[in-house]
Amino acid sequence: MREERSDMSEDEDGGGGSAKSRGGGGAPPPFSDQVLEIVLENVLQFLSSRRDRNAASLVCRSWYRAEAQTRRELFIGNCYAVSPRRATERFRRIRAVVLKGKPRFADFGLVPINWGAHFHPWVSAMAAAYPWLEKLCLKRMSVADGDLSLLAHSFPNFRELSLICCEGFSTAGLAVIAEKCRHLRVLDLIEDYLEDDEDEMVDWISRFPETTTCLESLGFDCVGGAVNFEALEALVTRSPALRRLRVNHHVSVEQLHRLMARAPQLTHLGTGSFGSAAAAAAAAIPQGGNNVVDLVSTFAASKSLVCLSGFRDMAPQYLPAIYPVCASLTSLNFSFAEISAEELIPVIRHCHSLQIFWVLDTVRDEGLQAVAATCKDLRELRVFPLDATEDSEGSVSDVGLIAISEGCRKLRSILYFCQQMTNVAVVTMSKNCQDLVVFRLCIMGRRRPDHVTGEPMDEGFGAIVMNCKKLRRLAVSGLLTDKAFAYIGKYGKLVRTLSVAFAGNTDLALMYVLEGCTKLQKLEIRDSPFGDSALPAGLHHYYNMRFLWMSSCKLSVRGCMEVAQRLPHLVVEVIRERDEDDDHEAVEKLYMYRSLAGPRNDAPPFVEIL
Amino acid sequence: MEGGATYVSDLGNLKATELRLGLPGTDAPEKPTPENPRGSKRALLEANEEFRGKSKSPEADPNGQEAAPMAKAQVVGWPPIRSYRKNSFQARKAEAEGAGLLVKVSMDGAPYLRKIDLKVYKGYKELGEALENLFKCFSLGELSGMEGCNGSEYAITYEDKDGDWMLVGDVPWEMFISSCKRLRIMTGSEARGMRSSP
Numbered sequence: 001m002r003e004e005r006s007d008m009s010e011d012e013d014g015g016g017g018s019a020k021s022r023g024g025g026g027a028p029p030p031f032s033d034q035v036l037e038i039v040l041e042n043v044l045q046f047l048s049s050r051r052d053r054n055a056a057s058l059v060c061r062s063w064y065r066a067e068a069q070t071r072r073e074l075f076i077g078n079c080y081a082v083s084p085r086r087a088t089e090r091f092r093r094i095r096a097v098v099l100k101g102k103p104r105f106a107d108f109g110l111v112p113i114n115w116g117a118h119f120h121p122w123v124s125a126m127a128a129a130y131p132w133l134e135k136l137c138l139k140r141m142s143v144a145d146g147d148l149s150l151l152a153h154s155f156p157n158f159r160e161l162s163l164i165c166c167e168g169f170s171t172a173g174l175a176v177i178a179e180k181c182r183h184l185r186v187l188d189l190i191e192d193y194l195e196d197d198e199d200e201m202v203d204w205i206s207r208f209p210e211t212t213t214c215l216e217s218l219g220f221d222c223v224g225g226a227v228n229f230e231a232l233e234a235l236v237t238r239s240p241a242l243r244r245l246r247v248n249h250h251v252s253v254e255q256l257h258r259l260m261a262r263a264p265q266l267t268h269l270g271t272g273s274f275g276s277a278a279a280a281a282a283a284a285i286p287q288g289g290n291n292v293v294d295l296v297s298t299f300a301a302s303k304s305l306v307c308l309s310g311f312r313d314m315a316p317q318y319l320p321a322i323y324p325v326c327a328s329l330t331s332l333n334f335s336f337a338e339i340s341a342e343e344l345i346p347v348i349r350h351c352h353s354l355q356i357f358w359v360l361d362t363v364r365d366e367g368l369q370a371v372a373a374t375c376k377d378l379r380e381l382r383v384f385p386l387d388a389t390e391d392s393e394g395s396v397s398d399v400g401l402i403a404i405s406e407g408c409r410k411l412r413s414i415l416y417f418c419q420q421m422t423n424v425a426v427v428t429m430s431k432n433c434q435d436l437v438v439f440r441l442c443i444m445g446r447r448r449p450d451h452v453t454g455e456p457m458d459e460g461f462g463a464i465v466m467n468c469k470k471l472r473r474l475a476v477s478g479l480l481t482d483k484a485f486a487y488i489g490k491y492g493k494l495v496r497t498l499s500v501a502f503a504g505n506t507d508l509a510l511m512y513v514l515e516g517c518t519k520l521q522k523l524e525i526r527d528s529p530f531g532d533s534a535l536p537a538g539l540h541h542y543y544n545m546r547f548l549w550m551s552s553c554k555l556s557v558r559g560c561m562e563v564a565q566r567l568p569h570l571v572v573e574v575i576r577e578r579d580e581d582d583d584h585e586a587v588e589k590l591y592m593y594r595s596l597a598g599p600r601n602d603a604p605p606f607v608e609i610l
Numbered sequence: 611m612e613g614g615a616t617y618v619s620d621l622g623n624l625k626a627t628e629l630r631l632g633l634p635g636t637d638a639p640e641k642p643t644p645e646n647p648r649g650s651k652r653a654l655l656e657a658n659e660e661f662r663g664k665s666k667s668p669e670a671d672p673n674g675q676e677a678a679p680m681a682k683a684q685v686v687g688w689p690p691i692r693s694y695r696k697n698s699f700q701a702r703k704a705e706a707e708g709a710g711l712l713v714k715v716s717m718d719g720a721p722y723l724r725k726i727d728l729k730v731y732k733g734y735k736e737l738g739e740a741l742e743n744l745f746k747c748f749s750l751g752e753l754s755g756m757e758g759c760n761g762s763e764y765a766i767t768y769e770d771k772d773g774d775w776m777l778v779g780d781v782p783w784e785m786f787i788s789s790c791k792r793l794r795i796m797t798g799s800e801a802r803g804m805r806s807s808p
Contacts, residue, residue, distance in 0.1 A: 165694075417691075442689055494679065
């Protein structure tokens with residue numbers, strides 16, 4: 001790419017120069033400029049990485065224009081960082097949009113409902129500007145049924161819709177999409193909140209066209225109500241291109257069996273409940289034997305399956321049915337299945353090719369040891385807690401973490417919930433797993449120290465940033481002093497995302513991070529004793545960041561106001577949910593982000609923009 | 611009103627000022643069913659006023675020096691698990707119990723309702739915790755009626771067999787679940803209105 005750019009520069013200089021001399025002392029003839037831009041466009045169209053494109057657009061005006069004309073994919077990491085109008089005016093030929101809204105802590109109830117991130121202004125602008133839009137991916141946006149309807153009616157060539165952690169729409173909106181988007185290939189609903197009242201659910205599955213569809217991926221495991229199964233089966237039957245199907249927990253294992261028989265070409269399967277339809281599961285056991293045998297042969301026939309998920313209400317006797325596909329599985333999500341180590345081991349020991357594994361802590365350290373023994377190619381591990389409270393009995397511990405680090409040396413990403421941990425285990429992982437890019441450890445007990453030595457967890461996390469040279473994302477927990485943050489600031493030079501909760505002693509901790517982490521883009525902090533005097537440490541860097549979130553820290557309006565005044569292109573939001581009768585100065589929640597759009601005009605009453 | 615007076619004096623003891631998350635009326639010593647439920651409602655309203663004056667958010671202290679009775683208060687959004695995941699397990703538990711007693715729960719200002727199975731809970735305290743969990747994404751904070759968001763109170767009410775809206779917590783638990791048809795978490799002025807009704 002770089003060679004091309006320098007070649008182009010030479011050509012441009014040469015061409016421009018000669019044109020100028022030919023033209024005498026007047027303005028260069030526009031025609032050769034246009035020719036150059038067309039040539040540029042033909043080259044730039046091959047640039048796909050948005051970072052490369054952003055760099056190219058900075059070269060000169062000509063490149064800026066050419067890049068804008070040739071960009072096909074628009075990525076908006078913060079829907080408030082730019083206005084829809086400005087984005088659609090600069091980029092005229094967009095075919096695919098990724099749009100993200102609320103800050104991540106909204107997932108945990110820290111952002112009040114009606115905060116914002118409305119899809120409506122975006123879909124309205126795009127409806128006018130991008131009639132050829134094909135793909136849309138929204139994350140943490142507030143999407144109304146009306147927005148989905150506008151989408152369905154505005155983009156005749158629409159192909160792919162992914163909604164991740166969105167809310168505000170219902171099955172009525174899905175029905176319009178199904179009915180009107182005749183070229184739909186992908187409809188992926190991932191962890192969304194649908195607004196349905198159970199009495200008013202719409203049979204959206206029946207609204208897909210009656211003819212053969214071009215559906216490749218259909219995922220609705222988050223849709224709360226039961227879908228019309230006959231319609232679903234018929235849909236699967238007339239969708240020969242279907243490769244990914246994720247059903248919700250209302251689909252029983254018997255129904256799943258029928259769907260799989262219709263779609264043996266599936267590569268990704270979300271299995272729904274994986275339990276028997278009959279409420280009295282015990283009564284089903286006599287037939288259960290036959291059912292399992294049938295199910296095994298169905299799985300055996302699904303030679304393309306590489307990804308399994310679901311298992312929302314799994315009856316353990318059905319688990320052996322998946323043995324035939326285990327060896328070829330690259331991704332397995334058991335994180336909704338309450339299985340024990342004994343139930344896991346016979347399955348996991350077949351999974352030699354596994355790269356992604358999500359599981360509940362019910363499998364305990366023993367289960368993780370089995371994973372470590374077999375899954376030598378594991379890249380991503382997530383261990384979720386069954387009982388997500390601080391004082392629940394810990395099921396996995398430092399033992400499991402060490403085992404994983406010793407067995408899965410290629411690990412790149414880990415999310416690990418536990419009740420207690422040791423520095424030794426974390427240090428061990430930092431040395432064994434040098435490829436780690438994402439390290440998220442959640443010790444659920446707040447401020448819990450190393451359970452063996454009683455010391456803070458500083459050394460463990462310090463080792464992670466020191467030894468894992470590729471680390472880009474870090475989430476810390478447990479008892480942490482300022483020292484941990486000194487380590488992070490000193491060694492975490494590639495860290496882009498940092499999540500902090502109940503940690504640190506003084507403002508120094510935050511200052512270390514703001515000064516040291518030169519690539520920091522997303523910083524989210526809660527319940528840590530950081531105050532106003534730490535904020536200026538980041539003034540040189542806030543424009544490089546996507547956002548800073550701080551809640552239940554020690555900030556005041558004065559401190560935040562200073563930042564707002566020094567940095568005019570930073571939107572500084574103070575979110576106040578309750579009337580602090582005693583303290584109007586205290587800032588409960590701070591959310592600040594760079595923006596070309598200025599303060600947003602849709603802020604609800606509880607948001608104050610400084 | 612007599613029943614009401616007794617209730618208020620009961621609350622004069624130390625237990626009344628214990629800072630907990632829970633519906634008013636939980637853990638109170640067994641008292642005879644008030645003859646007039648509406649009368650004792652007023653006593654509860656007064657009790658709520660008392661609580662509101664004295665209580666403070668349990669999560670307010672970032673230095674971790676929580677007062678002993680508050681030490682185990684659950685904090686909003688911690689551990690960081692998405693509600694989607696939490697609710698999947700709760701819903702499954704409710705469904706597994708069989709028919710159960712499913713009632714709709716609405717909250718003022720929330721765009722959608724939830725449904726819970728009353729049979730799953732042993733008493734008002736568990737119910738309060740569950741409701742808090744369900745509506746956590748609306749930044750509910752405490753659901754006890756003691757202190758709410760935006761400086762306004764919350765009141766958990768239910769519609770009984772007669773179609774009347776009652777404040778939750780007045781009657782014994784068993785009587786409550788047999789007469790409760792749906793729940794509503796009231797906010798703001800209406801909640802205050804409930805409290806000041808004679």
